[in-house]
Amino acid sequence: MSDLLQVRDLHVTFVTPDRTVHAVNGVSFDLKRGETLGILGESGSGKSVTLRSILRLHPEHRTRWSGSIKLGGDEVLEMGSRALSDLRGQRVAMIFQEPATAFDPVFTIGQQIAETVRRHTGKSDRDAWKRARELLEMVRIPSPEQRLKAYPHEMSGGMRQRAMIALALSCNPSLLLADEPTTALDATVQIQVLLLIRELQREFDLGVIFVTHDIGVAVEVSDRIGVMYAGKLVELAPVERMVDAPQHPYSRGLLASTVHDGMRGQRLEAIPGAPPDLAEVPSGCSFAPRCKFARPDCTASVPSLREVEAAHAVRCVL
Amino acid sequence: MAVQGPTLDIGGAVLMKPRPSPASRGYWQSVGRRLRRDPVTLICAGLLVLIVLASIAAPWLGLADPYKTSMVRRLYPLGSPNHWLGTDELGRDMFARLIYGGRLSLFMGVTPVVCALLIGGLLGITAGFVGGRVNMAIMRVMDVFYAFPSVLLAISLSGAMGAGTENTLLSLTLVFIPPICRVSESVTTQVRGFDFVDAAKASGASALTIVRVHVLGNVLGPILVYATSLISVAIILAAGLSFLGLGVKPPEPEWGLMLNTLRQAIYVNPVLAALPGVMIFITSICFNLMSDGLRAAMDVKA
Amino acid sequence: MDALLPIQDRGGPAQPLLLATGLRKHFPVAGGLLGRTTKVVRAVDDLTLSVAKGETLGVVGESGCGKSTVARLLIRLIKPDKGTMVLDGDPVDEPHGITVNELRRQVQMVFQDSYASLNPRLTIAETLAFAPRAHGLPAAEARDRVRDLLAKVGLDPATYADRYPHELSGGQRQRVNIARALALRPRLIILDEAVSALDKSVEAQVLNMLVDLKKELDLTYVFISHDLNVVQYLSDRVLVMYLGKIVELGPVEAIYGDPQHPYTKALLSARPSMDPRKRTREAPIQGDPPNPIDPPSGCRFRTRCPFAEEVCARSEPPLADTGSQAVACHMRVAGSGHSRAVAA
Numbered sequence: 018m019s020d021l022l023q024v025r026d027l028h029v030t031f032v033t034p035d036r037t038v039h040a041v042n043g044v045s046f047d048l049k050r051g052e053t054l055g056i057l058g059e060s061g062s063g064k065s066v067t068l069r070s071i072l073r074l075h076p077e078h079r080t081r082w083s084g085s086i087k088l089g090g091d092e093v094l095e096m097g098s099r100a101l102s103d104l105r106g107q108r109v110a111m112i113f114q115e116p117a118t119a120f121d122p123v124f125t126i127g128q129q130i131a132e133t134v135r136r137h138t139g140k141s142d143r144d145a146w147k148r149a150r151e152l153l154e155m156v157r158i159p160s161p162e163q164r165l166k167a168y169p170h171e172m173s174g175g176m177r178q179r180a181m182i183a184l185a186l187s188c189n190p191s192l193l194l195a196d197e198p199t200t201a202l203d204a205t206v207q208i209q210v211l212l213l214i215r216e217l218q219r220e221f222d223l224g225v226i227f228v229t230h231d232i233g234v235a236v237e238v239s240d241r242i243g244v245m246y247a248g249k250l251v252e253l254a255p256v257e258r259m260v261d262a263p264q265h266p267y268s269r270g271l272l273a274s275t276v277h278d279g280m281r282g283q284r285l286e287a288i289p290g291a292p293p294d295l296a297e298v299p300s301g302c303s304f305a306p307r308c309k310f311a312r313p314d315c316t317a318s319v320p321s322l323r324e325v326e327a328a329h330a331v332r333c334v335l
Numbered sequence: 336m337a338v339q340g341p342t343l344d345i346g347g348a349v350l351m352k353p354r355p356s357p358a359s360r361g362y363w364q365s366v367g368r369r370l371r372r373d374p375v376t377l378i379c380a381g382l383l384v385l386i387v388l389a390s391i392a393a394p395w396l397g398l399a400d401p402y403k404t405s406m407v408r409r410l411y412p413l414g415s416p417n418h419w420l421g422t423d424e425l426g427r428d429m430f431a432r433l434i435y436g437g438r439l440s441l442f443m444g445v446t447p448v449v450c451a452l453l454i455g456g457l458l459g460i461t462a463g464f465v466g467g468r469v470n471m472a473i474m475r476v477m478d479v480f481y482a483f484p485s486v487l488l489a490i491s492l493s494g495a496m497g498a499g500t501e502n503t504l505l506s507l508t509l510v511f512i513p514p515i516c517r518v519s520e521s522v523t524t525q526v527r528g529f530d531f532v533d534a535a536k537a538s539g540a541s542a543l544t545i546v547r548v549h550v551l552g553n554v555l556g557p558i559l560v561y562a563t564s565l566i567s568v569a570i571i572l573a574a575g576l577s578f579l580g581l582g583v584k585p586p587e588p589e590w591g592l593m594l595n596t597l598r599q600a601i602y603v604n605p606v607l608a609a610l611p612g613v614m615i616f617i618t619s620i621c622f623n624l625m626s627d628g629l630r631a632a633m634d635v636k637a
Numbered sequence: 638m639d640a641l642l643p644i645q646d647r648g649g650p651a652q653p654l655l656l657a658t659g660l661r662k663h664f665p666v667a668g669g670l671l672g673r674t675t676k677v678v679r680a681v682d683d684l685t686l687s688v689a690k691g692e693t694l695g696v697v698g699e700s701g702c703g704k705s706t707v708a709r710l711l712i713r714l715i716k717p718d719k720g721t722m723v724l725d726g727d728p729v730d731e732p733h734g735i736t737v738n739e740l741r742r743q744v745q746m747v748f749q750d751s752y753a754s755l756n757p758r759l760t761i762a763e764t765l766a767f768a769p770r771a772h773g774l775p776a777a778e779a780r781d782r783v784r785d786l787l788a789k790v791g792l793d794p795a796t797y798a799d800r801y802p803h804e805l806s807g808g809q810r811q812r813v814n815i816a817r818a819l820a821l822r823p824r825l826i827i828l829d830e831a832v833s834a835l836d837k838s839v840e841a842q843v844l845n846m847l848v849d850l851k852k853e854l855d856l857t858y859v860f861i862s863h864d865l866n867v868v869q870y871l872s873d874r875v876l877v878m879y880l881g882k883i884v885e886l887g888p889v890e891a892i893y894g895d896p897q898h899p900y901t902k903a904l905l906s907a908r909p910s911m912d913p914r915k916r917t918r919e920a921p922i923q924g925d926p927p928n929p930i931d932p933p934s935g936c937r938f939r940t941r942c943p944f945a946e947e948v949c950a951r952s953e954p955p956l957a958d959t960g961s962q963a964v965a966c967h968m969r970v971a972g973s974g975h976s977r978a979v980a981a
Binding site for chain 1: 699700806807808809836837838839840841842844845848863864865866867869870889893903904907908909910911912913914916917918919920921922923924925926928
Binding site: 362529530531533534535536537538539540541544548549552553 | 709712714738741742745746748750753754755756757758759764767768771772801814817820821
């Protein structure tokens with residue numbers, strides 16, 4: 018089965034007069050149709066930047082790209098503006114943390130979804146409206162006919178997030194990019210949206226990249242999990258392997274420092290220190306300054322991503 | 336509580352290592368650094384300094400007497416010997432009058448803004464910090480003044496009080512209190528919403544202390560920037576009032592008044608007639624650009 | 638200054654440190670042409686809670702349940718419409734009690750947003766010295782105290798005292814916020830989502846520090862969070878809120894081990910599983926929490942409750958003691974009229 022998406026040695030650098038930020042430093046991964054890749058990382062790890070690069074959403078004049086992002090054989094980093102706008106919305110759709118920003122407050126949900134359908138498929142007004150209704154049904158919004166006439170602010174957070182998913186799927190994309198779509202939601206609503214995404218992914222055989230900082234959420238939705246730190250993927254493994262036998266000291270630390278059931282009274286295994294400043298390109302392993310297993314050769318050169326087992330790769334010298 | 340080192344093993348040793356960043360910079364230092372890299376603002380500030388210094392030092396610059404008229408030397412064109420910017424309709428030296436004119440014009444521009452800043456700022460910060468009914472009372476009164484266009488308000492106030500420098504200053508001050516008050520109120524309301532103000536309240540500090548330490552430092556910058564941009568409006572309004580005969584009285588040199596008295600000369604020597612206008616234009620645009628530059632430099636997240 | 642010595646315990650260990658009775662706060666929502674109040678947000682309704690000396694009381698709930706309002710009520714950043722508070726035997730803001738300022742000496746608060754809660758124009762030392770100075774501590778002593786405080790929260794005073802907030806990481810800023818809360822040597826600290834904005838690896842550092850500080854300084858915490866795991870980790874007792882009301886209150890073991898209210902159950906099973914082989918198959922409850930403007934009549938949870946019956950809409954369930962914990966549900970009240978009500 019061929020890969021839907023192929024990312025190779027992606028580097029993303031933001032240049033402003035004040036400073037240069039090396040946000041992503043050599044990320045490579047593949048994604049198949051029907052597969053969900055969870056990208057787990059803390060703030061500033063480059064997880065969101067990687068995701069947005071797939072749609073080239075960063076401001077062109079301040080961003081330097083290198084490497085390759087191939088979507089079904091087409092190189093995204095070399096696309097012209099026409100091809101790019103075909104890509105966005107048609108082949109790749111994205112959902113965000115804050116659905117309020119994805120909708121225009123002065124139009125109803127129905128108008129906005131129907132307009133998108135019309136623009137991308139050339140359907141008549143009536144058919145587009147019908148399609149919008151189907152979409153709302155698909156994301157299990159109760160009484161969809163009424164909801165189509167609602168303005169974004171009249172909906173609750175969970176409903177808006179569902180509506181955004183409907184909008185994202187309106188043009189049958191093959192790849193769905195999710196940037197912390199459940200972070201702003203309440204616990205009881207978050208699980209509903211996670212289950213919905215999982216269901217839709219199966220139903221439409223979507224490739225999904227799900228960026229999150231929450232390990233629990235990543236475990237709920239992902240087939241494979243990639244852990245990012247300081248702009249690099251430090252570990253990439255099937256979800257069971259990642260939970261049972263994480264190899265990279267950072268992944269292990271992250272799992273150990275996450276509070277969950279049955280840790281009461283125990284001392285938490287915190288990772289000391291804070292993530293590095295991304296203004297400089299590190300000469301060795303970025304995690305070495307916080308790593309309790311660090312050795313002299315950790316800082317000598319950047320460790321390569323090597324396979325410790327089938328489909329399980331780690332960027333660590335140990 | 337004894338001065339004990341931390342008994343916490345939270346990787347303190349790693350945490351306590353200073354992050355590799357240069358010596359700590361205060362807010363105003365970083366604003367200054369940004370300003371130094373902004374040529375437009377620097378040039379404008381330089382020009383303004385030049386104009387202000389020249390106006391202040393006018394009597395000692397060895398200029399011609401700005402009041403000395405001459406029936407013979409009327410309306411000399413630019414570049415005439417001894418009068419390189421020409422002479423006006425009464426034969427007075429234009430260059431001297433423009434420099435001396437800056438004194439009154441700048442004074443008329445800056446003073447009302449400063450007065451309005453004191454009154455409007457005080458009212459606005461009070462309204463913003465206290466909120467509730469006090470806010471309502473102050474801001475509704477301001478809204479009443481706001482209902483009139485500023486030019487109209489200035490003209491009607493000056494007209495009612497009569498011409499003269501003091502009355503012009505008074506009417507301009509009244510014109511500028513509402514906008515400054517409104518800006519002060521909105522930034523104060525914004526700052527008051529931050530958690531650090533709540534934290535200060537929770538520490539039991541008095542309202543006055545909180546305003547002094549936590550509010551003023553965060554609101555003065557934006558208010559001052561706004562006030563700077565008003566100076567240009569004040570200069571134009573003061574000039575306008577003088578032009579209409581509601582401000583400074585002849586024979587005082589003042590840019591607006593000069594524009595008025597020279598207007599008959601516009602067919603004879605249009606360039607000459609436009610000179611006071613050029614000065615008003617340069618000064619006000621410099622104030623405006625400088626205020627824009629300041630705003631940009633102060634708009635750092637931190 | 639006697640005002641800045643540690644405060645002596647008064648009522649003994651059995652007397653609650655803080656007792657709030659019948660707290661209510663409704664926020665008017667301005668509407669209509671003349672700004673007349675047409676609706677109210679019922680943020681907190683008839684809330685009674687006590688905080689024992691030395692315990693950590695966890696408060697959980699979703700957005701709009703009023704947990705942040707509770708925090709602000711307890712430190713009197715907002716005034717309750719109704720209800721009384723007693724701090725170690727002293728009524729607060731009443732004729733024979735202590736003043737609000739005295740309350741704030743003993744009760745402090747840490748906010749969620751580490752950035753917004755620090756004044757960007759002040760150095761860390763200035764921020765920390767503010768409260769002690771406002772209480773009249775001389776400058777030299779305040780300087781010593783700042784050094785003390787920074788060391789207590791694991792920040793090297795020589796490095797950090799003269800920095801500005803934007804030069805610190807989120808975790809470091811939150812440490813400063815905790816240090817500020819300690820500056821007046823309070824007895825009770827209200828932590829309002831204090832670790833929620835931090836990355837997991839940093840969150841663990843701060844949680845460890847909170848545990849240590851509590852022991853070292855003999856503190857009592859009210860820990861407010863939406864993160865059930867963190868609340869479980871830190872708390873001795875847990876209070877579950879839904880739309881401004883307490884739905885369940887009890888020891889952490891009881892709440893997490895044997896939740897009785899349908900909402901608590903749903904909340905607990907909505908936690909993402911950490912085991913890919915035991916993924917959640919079905920969402921425990923559907924829909925979003927309703928708007929706290931005009932909450933449902935009777936039991937406020939009934940619109941999402943799978944067991945709701947006619948009685949739930951008709952009358953409000955009392956917070957009834959079930960032995961191990963207190964639950965506000967008609968199913969736990971004998972003779973309430975609910976078909977699943979416990980036998981008398």
